[in-house]
Amino acid sequence: MDVSRQQNESALRNERGPRARTRKLMLETATRLMQSGITPSVSEVAEAAEVSRATAYRYFPSQAALVHAVVDEALGPILDWRSEAPDARTRVADLLATAMPRIDEFEATFKAALKLTLDQWAQRQAGTLGNEPQLTRGHRVELLRQVTAPLDGKVSPEACEQLAQALSLVFGVEVLVVLKDIWGLSAERAQAVAEWAAAALVEAAIREARTAA
Amino acid sequence: MDVSRQQNESALRNERGPRARTRKLMLETATRLMQSGITPSVSEVAEAAEVSRATAYRYFPSQAALVHAVVDEALGPILDWRSEAPDARTRVADLLATAMPRIDEFEATFKAALKLTLDQWAQRQAGTLGNEPQLTRGHRVELLRQVTAPLDGKVSPEACEQLAQALSLVFGVEVLVVLKDIWGLSAERAQAVAEWAAAALVEAAIREARTAA
DNA sequence: GTCTTTATGATACGCGCATCTCATAAATTT
DNA sequence: AAATTTATGAGATGCGCGTATCATAAAGAC
Numbered sequence: 001m002d003v004s005r006q007q008n009e010s011a012l013r014n015e016r017g018p019r020a021r022t023r024k025l026m027l028e029t030a031t032r033l034m035q036s037g038i039t040p041s042v043s044e045v046a047e048a049a050e051v052s053r054a055t056a057y058r059y060f061p062s063q064a065a066l067v068h069a070v071v072d073e074a075l076g077p078i079l080d081w082r083s084e085a086p087d088a089r090t091r092v093a094d095l096l097a098t099a100m101p102r103i104d105e106f107e108a109t110f111k112a113a114l115k116l117t118l119d120q121w122a123q124r125q126a127g128t129l130g131n132e133p134q135l136t137r138g139h140r141v142e143l144l145r146q147v148t149a150p151l152d153g154k155v156s157p158e159a160c161e162q163l164a165q166a167l168s169l170v171f172g173v174e175v176l177v178v179l180k181d182i183w184g185l186s187a188e189r190a191q192a193v194a195e196w197a198a199a200a201l202v203e204a205a206i207r208e209a210r211t212a213a
Numbered sequence: 214m215d216v217s218r219q220q221n222e223s224a225l226r227n228e229r230g231p232r233a234r235t236r237k238l239m240l241e242t243a244t245r246l247m248q249s250g251i252t253p254s255v256s257e258v259a260e261a262a263e264v265s266r267a268t269a270y271r272y273f274p275s276q277a278a279l280v281h282a283v284v285d286e287a288l289g290p291i292l293d294w295r296s297e298a299p300d301a302r303t304r305v306a307d308l309l310a311t312a313m314p315r316i317d318e319f320e321a322t323f324k325a326a327l328k329l330t331l332d333q334w335a336q337r338q339a340g341t342l343g344n345e346p347q348l349t350r351g352h353r354v355e356l357l358r359q360v361t362a363p364l365d366g367k368v369s370p371e372a373c374e375q376l377a378q379a380l381s382l383v384f385g386v387e388v389l390v391v392l393k394d395i396w397g398l399s400a401e402r403a404q405a406v407a408e409w410a411a412a413a414l415v416e417a418a419i420r421e422a423r424t425a426a
Numbered sequence: 427g428t429c430t431t432t433a434t435g436a437t438a439c440g441c442g443c444a445t446c447t448c449a450t451a452a453a454t455t456t
Numbered sequence: 457a458a459a460t461t462t463a464t465g466a467g468a469t470g471c472g473c474g475t476a477t478c479a480t481a482a483a484g485a486c
Contacts, residue, residue: 019433037338043473052435057474108338111331118328121394125250125321140395165396166383166410174387181334182350183378197379200417201410235463256443265465270444 023059025049030060031070031109039112042066064116071113074106079139083146088206091147092198096171099143100194103173104187110173140168155209163205170197236272238262243273244283244322252325255279277329284326287319292352296359301419304360305411309384312356313407316386317400323386326350353381368422376418383410 029049033040040048041063046056060066078099083091103110144164151160171194179190242262246253253261254276259269273279291312296304316323330350357377364373384407392403 022433037335037340039335041473053474054436054476055434058433062474108335111334115328115331115335117394118324118331118390121324122250122252122321122328127250138395140391162406162409165392165398165406166413168391168395169383169388169407169410170379172391174391175382177331178353178381178385178387179378181330182353182381185378193375193378194382196375197382197414200379200414203417204413254443266444267446267466268464271463275444 022051022055026051026056026059027069027073030066031073034067034070034109034112035106037108039063039067039108039115064120067109067112067116070109074102074109075139076102078102078143081143086150088148088150088202089199091150092167092202093195095143095147096191096195096198099171100175100191101187104176104191107173107176111177114173114177140172144168144171151205151209155205156212159205159209163201166201167198170194170201235264235268239264239269239272240282240286243279244286247280247283247322247325248319250321252276252280252321252328277333280322280325280329283322287315287322288352289315291315291356294356299363301361301363301415302412304363305380305415306408308356308360309404309408309411312384313388313404314400317389317404320386320389324390327386327390353385357381357384364418364422368418369425372418372422376414379414380411383407383414 026045026049030040030045033045033048038044042056042060043053045060045066046053049056060069081095081098083094085091085094141164144167147167148155148160148164151163155163175194176187176190179185179193180187185193239258239262243253243258246258246261251257255269255273256266258273258279259266262269273282294308294311296307298304298307354377357380360380361368361373361377364376368376388407389400389403392398392406393400398406
């Protein structure tokens, strides 16, 4: 029973037929469960979606694959984000305004994803690397390069890179983990702090370039 | 067999006797395993330490308890950190110089701890809150209040608080996770980026207070 | 309509973690 | 030294995850 023979992974998403239907059902169920705070095992999704465990494992062979798929859905508008604003300050503010509420909305999902990357890192360290779906987590790099793009030429490439790296610290689930869970802030306050910090970093990079010139 | 009847938790640490000895052995074994990248189960520590599983579980009833104990050891010098430097810039640089190498050294341990806090958060959300040891993760707040202490009076309390919160984003395991794992930086580069970001944030807070006045 | 292909469900197995019980060994106390 | 408390080990049990097998039901081809 080789699935890819007749319907490959990408085709499965949007086409119809029994496979696409079941997959959609499972994904929706998994998303709902994760939103409620659970990081469901494949078996749990199977039960909640009222399909047999065997079937569930045919679509998502591991919890990692499951979370990966749900995260892809959750990322949605963040992946499509673009900015034509002329200055970096506006771009970073815009990015945070788009991404952070979405991340907060799917907080449980993104935290589960973060947990999985930590799992995979540990297994890699220990040498026990199953060939899992390999959670991506590289979106930040691309997005932040867009943010710092207006600074090309005005700021040295090294400084630009450093700024992007620093910005990646104030943008992501980790921000919520720290500000909400440790400091007890609301989602709004957390976003405000992140925006302030991001603006300060951009400002500093620009200022340094100015004094260096 | 009520342990606390004769030797309570705190007494166990430094006193001697068979219990303290076994506990120490297990802790050392667990630390060694975690440094090698594994996040060991209680059973694994038991085997590596050559004690029976039953004994192991008497000391550490769960993996969470185990990690918690190892983290306490790993924190070591970070918890003792103090600074008498007169200005916040120096203090934050000093804190990062102390803490980041230590965190990097015990990277696997701190990542495991982060994973556990995510687990606990998820279980809390789902309502299934076992009464686990409840990982602390609040050290950052105290340390950063010390960092921003020189700004009291010079900067409004709100701004001071916000600065501390922003600084907490560039100080901790999360920084390593993002900069090393996503960007592929070395530990040294990661620390340099964190230091630059921290300095920029402090600078921004001070500058804002100046212009506001 | 028959026949093939494909999807699903029921069931069973192995594995590792966590817990419990009970017997033995070690220690402390008197 | 004897008695009592305390620590340990060996084994059994239950539970959940992941996998494999086989039989049935649904969909598509002719």
